[in-house]
Structure formats: structure tokens, C-alpha cells
Amino acid sequence: GQNIDQPTEMTATEGAIVQINCTYQTSGFNGLFWYQQHAGEAPTFLSYNVLDGLEEKGRFSSFLSRSKGYSYLLLKELQMKDSASYLCAVRQDSNYQLIWGAGTKLIIKP
């Protein structure tokens, strides 16, 4: 079966670092995406990994290990505006469609 797991909710402090994990079991793999979704708004693209390793983009980094079926999103220097849900999605190699995790709600406290 197809399965993507993320923690339901995490809490972190403003200025700190937080790591959001995503594990997946899919019948095929053609890349992993992270999206950010603020309450009541559209999901917006954050990062894409298709090869193993770390992709850094400003305060956000995303890591992938295909052999372990594992990814994480690392957020540094947390700001209050980072309070949102973070969605992990795997693109299938059969039909190129995305399979989504349920999202991790990140709460930032002062």
C-alpha cells in the first residue's frame, strides 16, 4: 500500500530550530515535495528532493534518504509567521501524481 507518515503537531519556540520528519512507503518514487499551508490559505511549494542529500533554501532545508524512505524539513531561526501546516508529498513514477501526508501543524511560541 501507499503510506506517508508525519507527526500531527509540533511546537517550537521563536528563534529556535525545528525538524519535521516524513516517512513514506510507496510502490514507486519520483521525488518528494514539501508544501507550507497557512490556515485558510492555499498550500505553497517549499522544496523538492529527488536525489539523496540536503537541499538548502534560506532558512529552510530539506533532506532525503531514498533507501530509508525518509525525509525531513528543517526550519531555522523560527519566526511567528512560520506557524502553519507542513505537507509532505511523494510523486509516483507510474502516473506522476502526488501522494500526500496528512500534514504537520507547527505552532510557534514567543
Added chain:
Amino acid sequence: ETGVTQTPRHLVMGMTNKKSLKCEQHLGHNAMYWYKQSAKKPLELMFVYNFKEQTENNSVPSRFSPECPNSSHLFLHLHTLQPEDSALYLCASSQDPIGGLETQYFGPGTRLLVL
């Protein structure tokens, strides 16, 4: 207008009503998608259109009927819905679902409540 727009943003309907959701993308993309998002559940892909042709229908009940008259517009016609259909309906578009990096751009969604 830029990006992906959806109307209406909120909709309340009875189980016997007929309504339509509209999505428009101003990005010049070739593929459009309908997703259902329920609280604390993963996004569920409903339909995919690529160059106006439906390429995916993920076992969606016939009370949901999509229409894609051109690459920029996508509709979801609703008829005889059930309370469990209450959810956020998201539209997305992408340039090319087959080749290379495939980033989907989402609209703000229509919050649907079925009474």
C-alpha cells in the same frame, strides 16, 4: 489576476441542491487538478486534466462531475451531495505533469458545507 483563483470561497448547500465550483489559472499551465482536503486527513486527488483531457479519476462518486472547457478553466459540478462531502476543495495547476520538476500551484480553495 495572477496565479490560481477559485470561486466561491465559501459555499453552503443542501443535499438536493446543484452548485458548481470554478477554478481559473493564469499561469499558462497545461494540467489542472481537483483535490479534497478534510480536517487532519491527507489531500485526496479527485481529478486530473492534462491538455483538457481527463487523465485521472480516483474513484470519485458520480455526484461530483468535473468539466474542463480549456486549459485555463476547471469546474466541479456538485449534485445531491452528502454531509460527509463537506470539506475544502482545492484546485491546482502545473506546467507539465510528466516531465521534470513538477510543482503544483494551488488556489485558495472553496470551503463547502453540506447540510
